[in-house]
Amino acid sequence: MKERIKAAGKAAQRAASRAAGPAPKQVKLKLVQIDFWSATRVGFLISLALGIATIVGFSLLWLVLSQTGLFGSLSDLVNSVIGGGGSDGVNVASELNLARVLSFATTIAFFNIVLGTALTGVSALIFNLIGRITGGISVGFTNN
Numbered sequence: 001m002k003e004r005i006k007a008a009g010k011a012a013q014r015a016a017s018r019a020a021g022p023a024p025k026q027v028k029l030k031l032v033q034i035d036f037w038s039a040t041r042v043g044f045l046i047s048l049a050l051g052i053a054t055i056v057g058f059s060l061l062w063l064v065l066s067q068t069g070l071f072g073s074l075s076d077l078v079n080s081v082i083g084g085g086g087s088d089g090v091n092v093a094s095e096l097n098l099a100r101v102l103s104f105a106t107t108i109a110f111f112n113i114v115l116g117t118a119l120t121g122v123s124a125l126i127f128n129l130i131g132r133i134t135g136g137i138s139v140g141f142t143n144n
Helices: 002-020 035-069 070-082 096-134
Strands: 026-031 137-142
Touching: 035 070, 035 096
Parallel strands: none
Antiparallel strands: 026 137
């Protein structure tokens, strides 16, 4: 009887261990090189997404400012500070029209795309140089 109870207990333990799954394995690897073109492509796509977000953000900001009438208040403030009034005063809304704001946002986005892509490639080259000197970065992984 005792043997049957022990066998049933061992069978239950095996079933429980199978249900829990195998123990997680840990692997330690070293990152010693980043492919230049791969890093440059990823950097370009991230910079492109940020450039699109910049243009959309500027246009939404202009839309909110124009709909709330803040341009008129800002024109009144500037005219009261510089002493201009009437037809010779400053009109902020005409100076900051949508076309001018979007061209400025597009210029900023373009420069950010070019600089972001170039800096990503340079960063990959610098990491590769440091990786040759120091042997890379140790990274641990688990299959959990």
